[in-house]
Amino acid sequence: MSTTSIPESANITLRPETQDLGLGSVIGRANETRLLNRDGTFTPRRKGMSFFKSLSAYHFLLTLSWPRFLASVAVSYVVANAFFAGIFLLCGPAALTGPVPAGTGSIFLRDFFFSVHTLATIGYGNVVPASLAADIVVAIESLIGLLGIALWTGLLFARFSRPMAALLFSEHAVIAPYLNKTALMFRVVNGRSNQMVELKATVIISRLINGARKYDAVALERPGVAFFPLSWTVVHPIDDASPFFGWTRDDLERTDAEILIMISGTDETFSQTVHARTSYKPAEILFGKKFANIYEPLEDGVASIDVRRLSEVERAG
Numbered sequence: 001m002s003t004t005s006i007p008e009s010a011n012i013t014l015r016p017e018t019q020d021l022g023l024g025s026v027i028g029r030a031n032e033t034r035l036l037n038r039d040g041t042f043t044p045r046r047k048g049m050s051f052f053k054s055l056s057a058y059h060f061l062l063t064l065s066w067p068r069f070l071a072s073v074a075v076s077y078v079v080a081n082a083f084f085a086g087i088f089l090l091c092g093p094a095a096l097t098g099p100v101p102a103g104t105g106s107i108f109l110r111d112f113f114f115s116v117h118t119l120a121t122i123g124y125g126n127v128v129p130a131s132l133a134a135d136i137v138v139a140i141e142s143l144i145g146l147l148g149i150a151l152w153t154g155l156l157f158a159r160f161s162r163p164m165a166a167l168l169f170s171e172h173a174v175i176a177p178y179l180n181k182t183a184l185m186f187r188v189v190n191g192r193s194n195q196m197v198e199l200k201a202t203v204i205i206s207r208l209i210n211g212a213r214k215y216d217a218v219a220l221e222r223p224g225v226a227f228f229p230l231s232w233t234v235v236h237p238i239d240d241a242s243p244f245f246g247w248t249r250d251d252l253e254r255t256d257a258e259i260l261i262m263i264s265g266t267d268e269t270f271s272q273t274v275h276a277r278t279s280y281k282p283a284e285i286l287f288g289k290k291f292a293n294i295y296e297p298l299e300d301g302v303a304s305i306d307v308r309r310l311s312e313v314e315r316a317g
Contacts, residue, residue, distance in 0.1 A: 034258055034279060034281055035206060035258055035260065035279065036258070036260050036277060036278065036279035037278075037279070038169075038278050038279065039278070040276060040277035040278055058155075061155050062155065062158055062159060062162065066159075069155075069159065073152055076148075077119075080115075080119065080144070080148070081112055081115040081116050081119060082112060082115075084111075084115040084118075084119070084137065084141050085108055085111040085112040085114075085115050086108075086111075087137050088111040088114070088115070088134060088137060089107065089108060089111055091131060091133040091134050091137065092131065092133070093107065094130055094131060095129065095130060095131045095133060095134040096110065096111060096114060096127055096128065096129055096130060096134055097127070097128055097130045098110065098114070098126050098127030098128060099126060099127070101113065110127060113127075114127040115141065118138055118141050118142060118145065119141055119142075119144070119145035119148070120145065120149075121142065121145060121146075161270075163267045163269070163270040163272045163274050164274060165196070165263075165265070165267070165274035165275060165276040166190070166191035166192045166276075167188050167189070167190060167191060167263060167276040168188065168189050168190075168191045168307065168310060169186060169187070169188050169261070169276075169278045170186050170187040170188070170291070170310050170311045171284070171311035172186075172280070172284050172285065172286050172289075172311060172313065173185065173186040173259060173280040173284065173285045173286070174186070174285070174286045174287075174289045174290060174291060174313060174316075175238070175244070175285060175286070175287050175288075176287075176288065176289060176290040176316040177290075177316055177317060178235065178237065179237070181237055181238060181239060182238045183221070183235050183236060183237045183238055184203075184218075184235070184236040184238060184244060184259070184285075185233055185234065185235050185236070185290075185291065186233070186234055186261070186280065187231055187232070187233050187234075187291055187294075187310055187311075188231065188232050188234065188263060188276075189230070189231040189232070189305070189307055189310055190228055191307075194267060194268065194269045195228070195229070195268045195269075196228045196265040196266065196267055196268065196274070197226060197227055197228065197265065197266050197268060198224065198226060198265055198266050199224055199225050199228050199232065199263060199264070199265035200223060200224040200263070200264050200265070201220060201223055201224065201234050201261065201262070201263045202217065202223075202261070202262045202263075203217070203218050203220060203234065203236060203259060203260070203261050204216065204217050204218070204259070204260040204261075205218055205243050205244070205257060205258075205259055205260075206257065206258045206259075206260055207243075207255040207256070207257045207258075208255045208256045209255065215260075216243045218236045218242060218243060218244075219236065219237075219241070219242070220234060220235065220236050221235040221236070221237055222234075222235065228265065230303065230304075230305050231294060231305055231307075231310070233291065234261075248287075249282060249285070249287055252282040252285065253282045256282075257281075257282055258279050258280070258281055259279055259280040259285070260277075260279050261277065261278050261279060261280075262275060262276070262277045263275070263276050263277075264276075286313060288315065288316050288317070289313040289314065289315065289316055290313060290314060290315075290316040291312070291313055291314075292309055292312040292313060292314045293309075294306050294307070294309040294310060294312070
């Protein structure tokens with residue numbers, strides 16, 4: 001859907017479905033940051049919610065970066081064994097029998113590594129519980145170890161099997177001549193070797209008009225593609241029905257415009273729908289430029305592109 005360009009001083013009357021599109025007309029006032037980061041994360045925050053009520057440990061661990069996830073596993077493993085080593089110490093010096101690590105003389109280290117053997121169900125047998133209290137702690141730790149291993153294994157599998165889009169967007173959008181008109185364009189390519197099909201693009205322009213943020217979904221020349229083996233240049237022709245009609249860079253900066261983009265498609269590997277989001281601010285929109293050709297010369301009759309040139313532009317005209 002698109003609307004005609006409206007002067008900032010005019011009395012704005014938009015259809016209800018174009019007034020905020022889920023983001024609201026209050027946020028994004030002048031001097032505020034962008035609504036949508038380039039990596040697809042939203043900048044608005046929700047405050048006043050209880051930490052424990054809003055906490056989703058599963059979602060947090062599922063979306064955590066791999067280095068932080070592996071660090072969390074390692075830290076929880078060390079902390080759990082240190083905790084049970086402390087419990088064994090509290091059970092008394094005779095709770096466990098067996099040699100301490102050579103050269104250390106540390107009973108805590110002996111209890112720590114006994115906890116490691118118990119938690120991982122290794123059971124070398126060189127250190128054994130020698131009291132009822134120690135046997136009870138061992139029974140509890142064994143149960144926690146089984147549950148913990150199942151939990152971390154499930155999370156690891158979920159992270160590997162979670163379908164995610166890895167679309168690469170061009171660093172800039174361009175407004176350049178196109179079919180005797182001008183058009184807003186940006187490029188996108190699949191960043192993985194998997195195949196995606198039935199892609200659909202939604203492009204929304206967000207602008208400050210009369211102190212309130214307004215949203216217009218713009219019409220695309222081709223809102224979707226059936227196959228996505230190479231790259232896709234998304235094109236919005238700028239005609240007299242376009243929100244960009246007659247606008248310059250100064251108009252975009254004056255209204256703190258932001259182009260919000262969402263692309264969804266089906267991942268053939270998982271047969272599930274995946275999404276990717278990004279946005280462009282006025283400084284990231286180039287006028288009078290066009291995208292450079294990224295297609296390589298045919299090799300054995302096979303077409304290919306150079307993804308490294310995804311964001312390369314050249315002078316238009």
